Amino acid sequence: MAGLGSACLLVGLLTALYAAGASLYGARSGSRAAVVSGRRAIYCVAGLMVTATIVLQSAFLRSDFSFQLVAEGSSTDTPTFYKFTAMWATQDGSLLLWALLMSLFSSAVLFATRRSLRDIAPYATAVLAGIAAFFLLLMVAWENPFTTLAVAPVEGAGLNPLLRHPAMMIHPPMLYTGYVGFSIPFAFAIGALIVRQTGADWIRATRRFALIAWTFLGAGIMLGALWSYAELGWGGYWAWDPVENASLMPWLIGTAFIHSIMVQEKRGMLRIWNVSLIVTTFVLALLGTFLVRSGILDSIHAFGASTIGTQFLTFIAIVILGSTALIVSRLDDLRSEAKLDSLMSREAFFLVNNLVLVGLCVVIFWGTFFPLISEALSGNEASVGPPWFNRVTTPLALVLVALAAIGPVVPWRRASRSGLVRSFRLPLAVMAVTLVALLAFTNSADSPLALIMFCFVSLVLTVVTQELWRGTRARRTITGDPWPRALGQLIARNRRRYGGYLVHAGIAILFLGVAASSAFQDQKDVRLSPGESFKAGGYDITYVRPTAEVGRDTAGTGAPITFGAVLRARRGDEVKMLHPSRNFYPSQNLEAGPIGRFFEGEATSEVDVRWGLRRDLWTAVRPDIAELEPAIREANAKFTNSSDDIQAIVIAAIVQKYRNNAPPASFRAIDSPLVSWIWIGGAIMILGALIAIWPSPEARMRRVTSIYAARLGKELSQA
Amino acid sequence: MEYVLAVILLTALVTAIVLRPLVLGVGEDDRESVNREELEAAKEAKYREIRDAQLDFEMGKLSKEDHRAIDRELRAEAIEILKQLDVVDGETNPV
Numbered sequence: 001m002a003g004l005g006s007a008c009l010l011v012g013l014l015t016a017l018y019a020a021g022a023s024l025y026g027a028r029s030g031s032r033a034a035v036v037s038g039r040r041a042i043y044c045v046a047g048l049m050v051t052a053t054i055v056l057q058s059a060f061l062r063s064d065f066s067f068q069l070v071a072e073g074s075s076t077d078t079p080t081f082y083k084f085t086a087m088w089a090t091q092d093g094s095l096l097l098w099a100l101l102m103s104l105f106s107s108a109v110l111f112a113t114r115r116s117l118r119d120i121a122p123y124a125t126a127v128l129a130g131i132a133a134f135f136l137l138l139m140v141a142w143e144n145p146f147t148t149l150a151v152a153p154v155e156g157a158g159l160n161p162l163l164r165h166p167a168m169m170i171h172p173p174m175l176y177t178g179y180v181g182f183s184i185p186f187a188f189a190i191g192a193l194i195v196r197q198t199g200a201d202w203i204r205a206t207r208r209f210a211l212i213a214w215t216f217l218g219a220g221i222m223l224g225a226l227w228s229y230a231e232l233g234w235g236g237y238w239a240w241d242p243v244e245n246a247s248l249m250p251w252l253i254g255t256a257f258i259h260s261i262m263v264q265e266k267r268g269m270l271r272i273w274n275v276s277l278i279v280t281t282f283v284l285a286l287l288g289t290f291l292v293r294s295g296i297l298d299s300i301h302a303f304g305a306s307t308i309g310t311q312f313l314t315f316i317a318i319v320i321l322g323s324t325a326l327i328v329s330r331l332d333d334l335r336s337e338a339k340l341d342s343l344m345s346r347e348a349f350f351l352v353n354n355l356v357l358v359g360l361c362v363v364i365f366w367g368t369f370f371p372l373i374s375e376a377l378s379g380n381e382a383s384v385g386p387p388w389f390n391r392v393t394t395p396l397a398l399v400l401v402a403l404a405a406i407g408p409v410v411p412w413r414r415a416s417r418s419g420l421v422r423s424f425r426l427p428l429a430v431m432a433v434t435l436v437a438l439l440a441f442t443n444s445a446d447s448p449l450a451l452i453m454f455c456f457v458s459l460v461l462t463v464v465t466q467e468l469w470r471g472t473r474a475r476r477t478i479t480g481d482p483w484p485r486a487l488g489q490l491i492a493r494n495r496r497r498y499g500g501y502l503v504h505a506g507i508a509i510l511f512l513g514v515a516a517s518s519a520f521q522d523q524k525d526v527r528l529s530p531g532e533s534f535k536a537g538g539y540d541i542t543y544v545r546p547t548a549e550v551g552r553d554t555a556g557t558g559a560p561i562t563f564g565a566v567l568r569a570r571r572g573d574e575v576k577m578l579h580p581s582r583n584f585y586p587s588q589n590l591e592a593g594p595i596g597r598f599f600e601g602e603a604t605s606e607v608d609v610r611w612g613l614r615r616d617l618w619t620a621v622r623p624d625i626a627e628l629e630p631a632i633r634e635a636n637a638k639f640t641n642s643s644d645d646i647q648a649i650v651i652a653a654i655v656q657k658y659r660n661n662a663p664p665a666s667f668r669a670i671d672s673p674l675v676s677w678i679w680i681g682g683a684i685m686i687l688g689a690l691i692a693i694w695p696s697p698e699a700r701m702r703r704v705t706s707i708y709a710a711r712l713g714k715e716l717s718q719a
Numbered sequence: 720m721e722y723v724l725a726v727i728l729l730t731a732l733v734t735a736i737v738l739r740p741l742v743l744g745v746g747e748d749d750r751e752s753v754n755r756e757e758l759e760a761a762k763e764a765k766y767r768e769i770r771d772a773q774l775d776f777e778m779g780k781l782s783k784e785d786h787r788a789i790d791r792e793l794r795a796e797a798i799e800i801l802k803q804l805d806v807v808d809g810e811t812n813p814v
Contacts (some may be wrong), residue, residue: 003721011729018737036740044733116756204760266768411775412768413789416782423780467778474777494774496767715766 001055002067005146008052012099013136015041015048019129027122027195035122039110042125045132046103053100056093056145060086066152069093069145075158079558085169086159091308092145094172098289099135101173101180105209106132109184113205120202123191131183134315142307161585161604164557167227171220175247178217179285182254184209186282189275193326196333200265203274207261208693210278214254215689221247222682233605233620235523235670237678240389245368246288249361253281256357263347266412268337272327273354275334279323284361286316342414349410353403360396364389390518394449398456401511404504405459408467427462434458447519453511460508464501471498495691502688510681516674517616523670530662537671539569539617546623546662547581548655550648555606559583561598561655563623564606565665578608580621580667593636598651599625615673622666628654755807758800765797 019041026034056069060083065071073093074086087093106128113121139145162168185206192202224244225237238244257277263270290312327334340348366373367384374382409423435455438444444451468487471494475486491498522537533542544566553559564581587601610617635650642650772793776786 001721003723004725006722007725007729010726011733014730015733015737022737032745033740036745037737040740041733041737044736048729048733116760200764201757201760204764265764409780411780411785412771414785415780416785419780419782470778471774474774477777494770497771497774 001059001064002146002148005052005055006144008048008055009136009139009144009146012045012048012052012103013133013140015044016129016133016136019045020126020133023122023125023129027119027126035125038122038125038129039114042103042106042110042129042132045129045136046100046107049096049100049103052096052146053087056087056096057084060084063156064152065154065156066148067145068147068149071149071153071156073157073159075156077558078156078159079164079556081166081169082159082164082557085163085172087145088172088176089159089163089168090145092139092143092147094176094292095135095139095143096145097173097176098180099132099139101176102128102132102135102183105177105180105184106187109188109206109209117188117191117201117205119195120188120191120197123194124187127187127190128183131187138308138311142311157588158558158585161557161559161583161602162231164555164604165227165231167223167230171223171227174216174220174223175288176220178213178215178220178247178254179250179289181209181213181216182250182278182281182285184213185257185278189278190323190326193275193330193333196330198271198275198330198333200261200268203261203265207258207265208695210254210258210261211689211693214251214258215686215693217247217251217254218682218689219686221251222679222686226679229618229675230607230609231604233607233668235607235618235620235668235672237675240367240386242368243288243292245364246284246291249364249368250281250284250288252357252361252364253277253284256354257281259350260354263350267347269340269347270351271334271336272331275327277354279319279327283316283319283323286312286319290316344410344415344420346407346410346412349403349407353400353407356396356399356403360393360400363392363396367392397511398449398452401453401456401460401508404507405456405463408463408501408504423463423466426466427459430462431455431459443520447515450515450519453515457508457512457515460504464505467501468498491691495694499688499690499692499694502691503685504688506681506683506685506688508681509677509684513674513677513679513681517672517678521670521672521675523668525666525668527664527666529664534667534669536617536669537615538571539669539671540571541619541667541669542568542570543665543667544568544577546659546665547579548623548659548662550652550655553583555583557583557604559585559604561651562606563621563625563655563658565621565623565667567608567619567667567669569610569617569619569669576610576617578610578617578619580608580619581606582621582623593632594640594642594647595635595650595654596632599628599632599654611676613674613676615671616675618668618670618672620668623658624663624665625658627663628658631657755804758804758807762797762800762804765793765800769793769797 019038021038022034022041023038025031026036026038056067058064059067059070060074061080063070063074063076063083069090069092070086073090074083078086088097106125110121110125110128113124117124185202188202188206192198221244224247228239228244229235229237257274260270260274260277264274290309340351342348367389371381371383374380405427409420409427411419435451438451438454444454468490471490472483472487475481475490476483479486479489481489524534524536526534528534528543530543530545533540535541547562547564547566549562551560553562561584562581563584564579567578567580569576569578582603582605584599584603585601587597589597589600592600605620605622607618607620609619631654635654639647639650769790772781772786772789775781776783776790781789
C-alpha cells in the first residue's frame with residue numbers, strides 16, 4: 001500500500017504542475033478547453049490526496065510498522081482514537097494534511113466559480129496549483145510519508161503522550177484549514193491583479209472562503225489554548241510561544257482583511273490595502289507552517305531540526321517578491337473609486353481597526369523573531385518573554401475591544417450627531433454603572449488595565465444587545481411579527497451584520513476571561529507530604545493521600561502507570577475532592593531495563609480542573625518517584641528474563657510501594673476567576689462566524705422582469 | 720513493482736479525466752452566462768447595501784436626509800446593474 005501512497009504523491013505533483021501550465025496557457029490563449037482541463041486537474045489532485053490520506057490512515061489504524069511514519073508515531077497500545085490523529089503529529093503527515101486540505105479547498109472554490117470570474121479564475125487556478133505543487137514536491141523529494149522500513153519493528157515508538165488529548169485531535173487540522181483557506185483569496189487576488197480586474201468581484205467570490213479560514217484558524221487557536229490549559233501542566237492558556245504567535249499573526253491580519261474588504265465591496269476603497277493584507281496573511285500562514293518545521297526558534301511545539309526549512313524560506317521569498325512586484329506594477333489599477341466622506345463613518349473606524357490589528361501583529365512579529373534579530377545584530381541570542389508581550393499588547397487589545405463597540409453603531413459613509421448620541425447614550429451609561437459597581441463591590445481597582453477592559457466589555461455587550469433590540473423593534477414596526485419571530489427574521493435577513501456583532505460579543509467575553517484570569521489569579525507552588533495543607537486564592541487545600549495505579553489511566557491515553565494525589569479543597573462550605581495525577585509511558589530505551597523502562601519514559605500531567613462560571617480551581621501534581629530507583633534497579637536485575645506476567649506483578653508491587661510510603665510531592669494550584677469565559681467567548685465567536693458564513697436567501701438567483709425601479713422595490717422586499 | 724504499477728494506472732486515469740475537455744471540447748463559449756452570474760452577484764451585493772442603509776435608517780443611525788441621499792445613489796447603481804442584466808439576457812435569449 002505504501003507504493004500506492006507514493007504514486008499518489010508523484011502523480012499528484014505532475015498533475016498540479018499540469019494544472020498550472022494548462023490554466024496559464026488557457027488564460028493567455030483564450031482556450032476554454034485548456035482552462036477546463038486545468039480545473040479538472042485540480043479535482044484530480046484532490047482525489048489523489050484523498051486516496052493517499054486513506055492509505056496512510058489505514059496504515060496507522062492497522063499499526064503497519066513497515067511504514068516508517070507509523071513506527072515512529074504510533075504503537076499497538078496507542079488508543080485507536082489517537083492513532084487516527086497520529087498522522088498530523090508527524091512532519092511528513094502534516095505536509096500531507098496541508099496538501100489534502102489545499103486540494104479540497106481549491107476544488108471547492110474552482111467549482112463554485114466555474115461559471116464566473118472567467119478572466120481571473122485561470123490565473124487563480126495556476127497559483128493554487130503552484131502552492132499544491134510546492135507541498136507535493138516537499139513530500140516527493142524530501143519528506144515522503146510513505147517511506148518504508150526494510151525490517152518492520154515489532155512495536156512502534158508510540159504517539160507523543162502530550163498529544164494524547166481530544167483538543168489535539170482537531171487542533172492541527174483546524175489550524176491548517178485556516179492556513180490553507182487563506183490561500184484561496186490570496187490566489188484570486190493575484191489573479192485579479194494579473195488581469196487588472198481589481199474591483200470587488202474577486203472579493204465577492206472568495207469572501208466566504210476567507211471567513212471559513214478565519215473561523216477555523218480562530219477555532220484552532222482556541223483549541224490549542226484549551227489544550228495548553230488542560231494538558232501541559234503549567235496552568236496557563238497562552239505562553240507567547242513562537243508557534244502560538246505564528247498562528248495568531250495570520251489570524252490578526254486575516255481579521256483586518258475581513259473588515260477592510262467590506263469597505264472595498266461597499267465603497268470601492270482600500271484596494272491596495274486589501275491585496276496587501278491578503279498577501280501578508282498568506283505569507284504569515286506559510287511562516288507559521290515554516291516555524292513549526294524549521295526549528296529556528298525554541299518552542300515546545302516545534303518538530304525540531306528539519307530538512308525543509310530552506311525550501312520553505314525560498315518559497316516564502318518567492319511569494320513575497322512576486323506579490324510585491326505585482327502590486328507595485330498595478331498601482332494605477334488599484335486606485336480607490338471613492339474618498340472617505342467623514343471620519344465619523346464605519347469605513348473610517350474599520351481603517352483604525354485595521355491599523356490596530358496590523359500594529360498588534362507587528363509587535364508580536366518583533367517579539368517572536370527578536371531572538372533571531374538580536375543574534376544577527378549582536379551575536380547573542382536574546383529573547384523577550386511573556387511580560388514584554390503582555391505589556392505591549394494589552395493597550396492595543398483595549399483599543400480593539402473599544403472599537404468592537406464603536407464599529408457596529410456607526411453607519412457607512414457618515415454618522416449624524418443625533419444618531420451617535422442616540423446610539424451611545426445607553427451603552428455609555430451602562431459602562432459608567434459597571435465602573436462604579438466594580439469599584440464599589442470588587443477589588444478590580446487593583447488592576448487598572450483589567451478594570452478598563454471590564455468597562456469596555458460592558459460597552460460592547462450593551463451595544464450588541466441594543467443593536468439587536470433596535471433592529472428587532474424596527475422589524476416589528478414593519479411586519480408586526482411577535483418579538484421572537486422578528487428577532488429571528490432580523491438575523492436571518494442580515495446574517496453578515498448580526499453574525500459579525502455576535503463575533504464582537506464573543507471577543508469581548510473572551511477578553512473578559514483573559515483580563516480577569518490574568519490580573520486576579522492566585523498561583524501556588526508547594527511541596528507537601530500527605531496530611532499537609534496550603535492556601536491558593538480562596539481555597540484551603542489538603543494533600544489527603546497519594547495514589548498509584550497500574551492500568552487505571554482515566555484519560556484513556558494508554559498510560560500503563562499513573563501516580564497522583566487526592567486533594568481536598570475547601571472554600572467556606574464548598575468542598576471539592578480533586579485527583580491530579582501524572583501518567584508514565586514506557587520508554588523505548590532498552591538500557592532502562594525491562595522494569596525500569598516503565599518508569600523512565602515520558603510523563604505527562606493529568607491536571608484536575610474544576611471548571612466554574614465564577615472561577616476555576618486548577619491543580620497538578622509532580623510525584624517524586626526517585627525513591628523507587630533502588631527497587632527498580634533490583635527488579636531489573638532479578639526479573640530480566642521473567643515472563644511478561646511476572647514483570648507486570650513486579651511493576652504493580654513497586655507502584656504499591658509508592659502508595660504505601662509516598663515521599664513529599666510537588667503541587668501547583670491556581671485559583672483563577674472567570675477563566676471559563678474565555679472558552680464561552682470563543683464558542684460565541686465561532687457561532688457568530690458560522691451565522692455570517694451561512695448563505696442568506698438573497699444569494700439565490702432570481703429573474704424578474706419589469707420596470708426597473710418597481711422591479712428593484714419588489715426584489716428588495718423579497719428574501 | 721506496486722509503485723510502478725500504481726503510477727501507470729493513476730497517470731492513465733488522471734490523463735483520461737484532464738484531457739477530456741481538450742479532446743471532446745467544452746461546447747460553445749458561454750461568456751454571456753458568465754457575465755450574467757457576475758452581474759447577479761453585483762446586484763445582490765447592491766441590494767444588500769440598500770437594505771443595510773434602510774435598516775440603519777429605521778434604527779435611527781442615519782438621518783432622513785442622509786438616508787435619502789445614500790438610498791438614491793445606491794438605487795441608481797442597482798438600476799444600472801439591472802439594465803446590464805437585461806442586455807445580457809437579450810443577447811442570451813434574443814426575441
